[in-house]
Amino acid sequence: MPxxxxxxxxxxxxxxxxAVLPAGVSAADMHAAIAKFVAILGPQNVVTDADxxxxxxxxxxxxxxxxxxxSAVIYAREVTEIQQILKVCNExxxxxxxxxxxxxxGYGSAAPQSAGQVVLDLKHMNRILEVDPVLCxxxxxxxxxxxxxxxxxxxxxxxxxLSCPAPSAIAxxxxxxxxxxxxxxxxxxxxxxxxxxxxxxxxxxxxxxxxGGVEGTSAWQVFKWGYGPYLDGIFTQxxxxxxxxxxxxxxxxxPVYKPFCIRYDKDEDIHDIVETLRPLxxxxxxxxxxxxxxxxxxxxxxxxxxxxxDGTGVTPDSVLEEIKAKEGLGAWNVYAALYGTKEQVExxxxxxxxxxxxxxxxxxxxxEEAAGTQPFDYxxxxxxxxxxxxEFGLYRWRGGGGSMWFAPVTAAKGSETVEQTRLAKEILxxxxxxxxxxxxxxxxDMHHVVDVLYDRSDPDEMARAHECFAKLLSExxxxxxxxxxxNTAFMDQAADLFGPxxxxxxxxxxxxxxxxxxxAPGKSGxxx
Amino acid sequence: xxxxxxxxVPVGAAFIAMLAVSAGAAPPTSSRQTPSGQWASPQVxxxxxxxxxxxxxxxxxxxxxxxxxxxxxxxxxxxLLAMPAFPHTAIDDASLEGxxxxxxxxxxxxxxxxx
Ligand SMILES: Cc1cc2nc3c(=O)[nH]c(=O)nc-3n(C[C@H](O)[C@H](O)[C@H](O)COP(=O)(O)OP(=O)(O)OC[C@H]3O[C@@H](n4cnc5c(N)ncnc54)[C@H](O)[C@@H]3O)c2cc1C
Numbered sequence: 001m002p003x004x005x006x007x008x009x010x011x012x013x014x015x016x017x018x019a020v021l022p023a024g025v026s027a028a029d030m031h032a033a034i035a036k037f038v039a040i041l042g043p044q045n046v047v048t049d050a051d052x053x054x055x056x057x058x059x060x061x062x063x064x065x066x067x068x069x070x071s072a073v074i075y076a077r078e079v080t081e082i083q084q085i086l087k088v089c090n091e092x093x094x095x096x097x098x099x100x101x102x103x104x105x106g107y108g109s110a111a112p113q114s115a116g117q118v119v120l121d122l123k124h125m126n127r128i129l130e131v132d133p134v135l136c137x138x139x140x141x142x143x144x145x146x147x148x149x150x151x152x153x154x155x156x157x158x159x160x161x162l163s164c165p166a167p168s169a170i171a172x173x174x175x176x177x178x179x180x181x182x183x184x185x186x187x188x189x190x191x192x193x194x195x196x197x198x199x200x201x202x203x204x205x206x207x208x209x210x211x212g213g214v215e216g217t218s219a220w221q222v223f224k225w226g227y228g229p230y231l232d233g234i235f236t237q238x239x240x241x242x243x244x245x246x247x248x249x250x251x252x253x254x255p256v257y258k259p260f261c262i263r264y265d266k267d268e269d270i271h272d273i274v275e276t277l278r279p280l281x282x283x284x285x286x287x288x289x290x291x292x293x294x295x296x297x298x299x300x301x302x303x304x305x306x307x308x309x310d311g312t313g314v315t316p317d318s319v320l321e322e323i324k325a326k327e328g329l330g331a332w333n334v335y336a337a338l339y340g341t342k343e344q345v346e347x348x349x350x351x352x353x354x355x356x357x358x359x360x361x362x363x364x365x366x367x368e369e370a371a372g373t374q375p376f377d378y379x380x381x382x383x384x385x386x387x388x389x390x391e392f393g394l395y396r397w398r399g400g401g402g403s404m405w406f407a408p409v410t411a412a413k414g415s416e417t418v419e420q421t422r423l424a425k426e427i428l429x430x431x432x433x434x435x436x437x438x439x440x441x442x443x444x445d446m447h448h449v450v451d452v453l454y455d456r457s458d459p460d461e462m463a464r465a466h467e468c469f470a471k472l473l474s475e476x477x478x479x480x481x482x483x484x485x486x487n488t489a490f491m492d493q494a495a496d497l498f499g500p501x502x503x504x505x506x507x508x509x510x511x512x513x514x515x516x517x518x519x520a521p522g523k524s525g526x527x528x
Numbered sequence: 529x530x531x532x533x534x535x536x537v538p539v540g541a542a543f544i545a546m547l548a549v550s551a552g553a554a555p556p557t558s559s560r561q562t563p564s565g566q567w568a569s570p571q572v573x574x575x576x577x578x579x580x581x582x583x584x585x586x587x588x589x590x591x592x593x594x595x596x597x598x599x600x601x602x603x604x605x606x607x608l609l610a611m612p613a614f615p616h617t618a619i620d621d622a623s624l625e626g627x628x629x630x631x632x633x634x635x636x637x638x639x640x641x642x643x
Contacts, residue, residue: 051605052615054605054606054613055605055606055607055613055614055615055616055618056613057613058606058607058612058613073615075617102617103612105612109612110615121617123564123565123615123618124563124564124565124617126564143564147576169576169577170577170612302585303585387576387580388580389581389584390580390584390586392581392586392610393585393586395610396587399609399610400610401607401608401610456609457609
């Protein structure tokens, strides 16, 4: 319970023994490890009490919180502290689950893959180490949020734009990028725009990737590949190291920014949307990670579904038709933007409007026509890397706070979207769940992002959501489709889709780099 | 200026002009920002986090409801269904108590004058 009045300055007590233990660690060893953490970090940075642990236990995935409850949470501020922590973890085989800003909603939130892991929260390491307005680069620590970086650019009048995921304000570039997240600007494929890392390895070594190992280098944030094997990739979606610094490229603020929407009436239009827009994306006429959002995704940003339907189960098609008509939403709604000089934008606008006209479908809506209404307004913010949390409206659509992203990769071909959309809708329907989806367009792929929404306060619906997700993975897998990222409940099942050799190599690397398996066991299905 | 580092954006003359302006004005390497979890004021914390959901229809209206501060802090720490939980590193106890008091005693903004 939160204290009412500020207590007189009291030395924090040594933390109590944790309520949960990591698999295979005795209470005595855990007690000893905690005492050593306290010696390194001070008692206020090692917490085991319910009040402090609670926020790290709240998950949206369809599994009991007990399966993901941490034993303790520790806060580090310096690389040297992390090195010492790792020594203790190796000594007692205590596993740690590292988070940076800890907002991995729908992928496991801040909770570890398995119960008892110690959460290492790096939110206090929040220095913006460098922003170079000439080369348009930044070097940040894990705890830096997009909001903090945005404020810094604004306060210092630096005309650079961020690219952020929809939870922008409260999430952060390092955590998002090492999980290979995406945003909506021309820099939307975040890992592609990452350049140089500092990583603490399980044995305490500190590696700087790319050019970072060269003494006196000025190129750490400008040349990604360095020399010899390129390593940054193995520290993403993995458990081979703790990333403590990350370089990234920022986009110069364009003189003209022109966001727009194209509305399509019919579900089957998804085929032609892809065929019409793919060439423009590949040719960089549309330079950003545009999205194709379906009617329910759009509707959720502005209202709960109870406004039109207070039944349970799948939202009937007749209701969706009514919503489309009354709220002016398309079956599919494209959001894209142009960036550049006035002349560049004008030329590309002509090409795009010409292509839409030639395709014979789609209604273009400009920023002026949208006139500050949602969902256009928040989409326009996302496509310029601005702060908004509007997309959390998804959780009031059905209510109950349950969400898991099912995000299979799609080749950007109309035929494939038709098949994936049909299959996802059919499987979700079997379990009484809605197809709430968008395609986020990459360079040649698309992330087909389906928000598997369910009521977490209803045990029956939660069980159905879990079963549904497993089936989505397996049925898609049978057809050669697999996800770009997955939540902590399904990491092993997703890893299997990529084949036994990939799993073996992942494990070989794990054994070489972290022989005691102390770093985030289970992440991406990887253990020693 | 080498367009090599801007692979996805066409680099026009205006971009280059814009960047050249700021070229001399590299800000000093920043030291640590505000310690994580501390906020300049309860109002700033409210505006930069809570208000983005609670004044936009994403979450319920909280203002002018005289919600008990203890209830507010408990929801923030534990989360509540669609509402994410906030750990101490995102908002520390002192800041959260400030936000809770601020919200608890808040009023709705006056509606814009109707014409
Ligand atoms: C409404 C809504 C919309 C969303 N939209 C998007 C979207 O558009 N794009 C998107 O990508 N995601 C999206 N998400 C998912 C998620 O919230 C974001 O990806 C978010 O950025 C991840 O949280 P974070 O940035 O705080 O990273 P963290 O939670 O800190 O990190 C993510 C993961 O990376 C690993 N990790 C973190 N730090 C380190 C480190 N220092 N060293 C090694 N490993 C580390 C851990 O496994 C951790 O679980 C959305 C979620 C919601 C609820």
